[in-house]
Amino acid sequence: MLIKLLKAEWIKLVHRPMTKTLLLIFLLMTALILSLYFVVVGLALGSFGFQVALFNPVQIEQYRLQLSFPGMFGAILGQVNGIGGICAIIITAGAIGSEYNWGTLRAQLARQPNRAMYLTAKLIAIMLLLLIAILLAQALGLVLAFVFGGLLGSVGSVNAGDLINLPIAILRSLYVLLPYVLFTAACSIFGRSVLAGTAGGMIFLTTDLVLGGLSFLPNTDGLLAFVYSLLVQQNINSLVVRNAYSFGLDPSIALSRFLDLAILPSQLQAVIVIAVYCLSFGATAYYWFLKRDLTGAA
Amino acid sequence: MPNVIETHKLSKRFGQRIAVDSLDLQVAAGEIYGFLGPNGAGKTTTIAMLLALVKPTSGQAFVLGYDIQKNASEALQGVGAMVEAPAFYPYLSGWDNLRVFASAAGLPNSAIERALSMVDLSTRAKDKFRTYSQGMKQRLGIAAALLHDPKLIILDEPTNGLDPAGTVELRELIRSLAADGRTVFISSHLLHEVEHICSRVAILKSGKIVREGAVAELLKRDQGLLLDLASEHERAAQLLRQLAWVADVRVVGKQLEVEAPSERAAELNMFLAQQGIAVSGIRARESSLEELFLELTQTTS
Numbered sequence A: 001m002l003i004k005l006l007k008a009e010w011i012k013l014v015h016r017p018m019t020k021t022l023l024l025i026f027l028l029m030t031a032l033i034l035s036l037y038f039v040v041v042g043l044a045l046g047s048f049g050f051q052v053a054l055f056n057p058v059q060i061e062q063y064r065l066q067l068s069f070p071g072m073f074g075a076i077l078g079q080v081n082g083i084g085g086i087c088a089i090i091i092t093a094g095a096i097g098s099e100y101n102w103g104t105l106r107a108q109l110a111r112q113p114n115r116a117m118y119l120t121a122k123l124i125a126i127m128l129l130l131l132i133a134i135l136l137a138q139a140l141g142l143v144l145a146f147v148f149g150g151l152l153g154s155v156g157s158v159n160a161g162d163l164i165n166l167p168i169a170i171l172r173s174l175y176v177l178l179p180y181v182l183f184t185a186a187c188s189i190f191g192r193s194v195l196a197g198t199a200g201g202m203i204f205l206t207t208d209l210v211l212g213g214l215s216f217l218p219n220t221d222g223l224l225a226f227v228y229s230l231l232v233q234q235n236i237n238s239l240v241v242r243n244a245y246s247f248g249l250d251p252s253i254a255l256s257r258f259l260d261l262a263i264l265p266s267q268l269q270a271v272i273v274i275a276v277y278c279l280s281f282g283a284t285a286y287y288w289f290l291k292r293d294l295t296g297a298a
Numbered sequence B: 001m002p003n004v005i006e007t008h009k010l011s012k013r014f015g016q017r018i019a020v021d022s023l024d025l026q027v028a029a030g031e032i033y034g035f036l037g038p039n040g041a042g043k044t045t046t047i048a049m050l051l052a053l054v055k056p057t058s059g060q061a062f063v064l065g066y067d068i069q070k071n072a073s074e075a076l077q078g079v080g081a082m083v084e085a086p087a088f089y090p091y092l093s094g095w096d097n098l099r100v101f102a103s104a105a106g107l108p109n110s111a112i113e114r115a116l117s118m119v120d121l122s123t124r125a126k127d128k129f130r131t132y133s134q135g136m137k138q139r140l141g142i143a144a145a146l147l148h149d150p151k152l153i154i155l156d157e158p159t160n161g162l163d164p165a166g167t168v169e170l171r172e173l174i175r176s177l178a179a180d181g182r183t184v185f186i187s188s189h190l191l192h193e194v195e196h197i198c199s200r201v202a203i204l205k206s207g208k209i210v211r212e213g214a215v216a217e218l219l220k221r222d223q224g225l226l227l228d229l230a231s232e233h234e235r236a237a238q239l240l241r242q243l244a245w246v247a248d249v250r251v252v253g254k255q256l257e258v259e260a261p262s263e264r265a266a267e268l269n270m271f272l273a274q275q276g277i278a279v280s281g282i283r284a285r286e287s288s289l290e291e292l293f294l295e296l297t298q299t300t301s
């Protein structure tokens, strides 16, 4: 039954204009950001006939690595967990909230009353779509690495280790998007609308950013640091940064010194803490979805 | 054969408001059952409970023999329904919208074709739902309800937005569905729309059934005469009750409601005059179900 429901969800999701628009925006933004890196590196190396160094050489080297293999893999996943997160929130809020706004949820559940199965199919469809978006972005990265890497004199190379790392890194990327998806799902269900889901998801993202600004905390000792290490953002960062390192990048140089694996939670802790967040967001979403009456009044 | 729909003291309360109040419904297989009531009577809420969309506050509901609160999946496999307005994905075509339903139920494309042709929508199947007219949306809603060839079809105000020709077509469609042995449960607040096709009706008001029965019987029961008397209401009532052709007499204010064939009005007048009771006015009570419906539902609670 899950497969049948998944098919139905897939039709709804891929035919939706919003899905295609978001995917396009995501790919364009990714291309744009990497083009910017290309300009920065090109200026620093004098590839355009003159030399302008906007960053120090160590940082420039980080940008250059992202424009060739295997760094490009990591650069793409970095974008997935950046702008991709916003897209995931909008897609989830749209997929769940619209069903309330249009009244279609009632029509669907009148036929197939297993609500847990329905929500599961929907969430799987969303994650599947995100996976496909990541694969498309990697395909774009492939092209960009040849173009930009080529223009800058080195496309780089891919070894067997990189090919083993890639699927693992993609899974990490996807796993890191899950708490956003589930939190947004819970908000859409609670508020019975797209607006509630989008707002909830965005508040979650913003809170993340604000807490990220408190990242001097890990440098303090004891309880405060421990509590801070349990925040979802710290654990998400831990996995995102690991993706970068696994392709030879060092985000603590290019972005922020707090993205240093030495001060971020361990991979095991990150996986467990994120799972706990996902379970609690998911349980809340399912609880409301299963319990509530579906009346016309949204 | 057990009833296709059966409820026992089915009730739903929203906060302080009782939307459905101890409802006992029985709908037999093959019937076209009219579920009537004014706005806010509780029709949609009842239907939503039958479809497991709304949990009853108390009471029980059985659909196709299954307890809807325990075995909703089994029960609803044989049910096709449209609740309130037709709800579809606006960016999908009519065809793709039905494909969503068909995929979830594992039905072939032929089922979609059949349902669309039943409601005369085949030529516009590839157009987006949001470009449909109100009546076309309604037809698609009915097509979705018929998609899996259900034993029981529940339609909540199905004629909303249909033009006269569409209404007649729908009526024909409902008749043919019932002729094939299916049960149809239709709600409406317009009695004349269901009067001619329903075998039985229930009239709902403020969540309670105020009348229930075969349409013919309700009409018969409602035949009668209204008499205006100045005095001696009780004595007149007693005398009339002794007449063989008078079924019942009720005293309502200064009037007598006499259940008797209206063509015997003169005879009745003469009889009372002979007993020394003056009748100042006599008229046939309207016998249309519409009148009964209005009378039963107009007084606001």
Ligand SMILES: Nc1ncnc2c1ncn2[C@@H]1O[C@H](COP(=O)(O)OP(=O)(O)OP(=O)(O)O)[C@@H](O)[C@H]1O
Residues within 6 Å of the ligand: A295, A296, A297, B014, B017, B018, B019, B037, B038, B039, B040, B041, B042, B043, B044, B045, B046, B189
């Ligand atoms: N979600 C809800 N919350 C609170 N009250 C509700 C809710 N849904 C319905 N009601 C109330 O329950 C009562 C019955 O509503 P219902 O929609 O079942 O009426 P109806 O017979 O279908 O009316 P209509 O002919 O207008 O469709 C109304 O008083 C309505 O306000």
Ligand SMILES: [Mg+2]
Residues within 6 Å of the ligand: B043, B044, B045, B084, B156
């Ligand atoms: Mg209604």
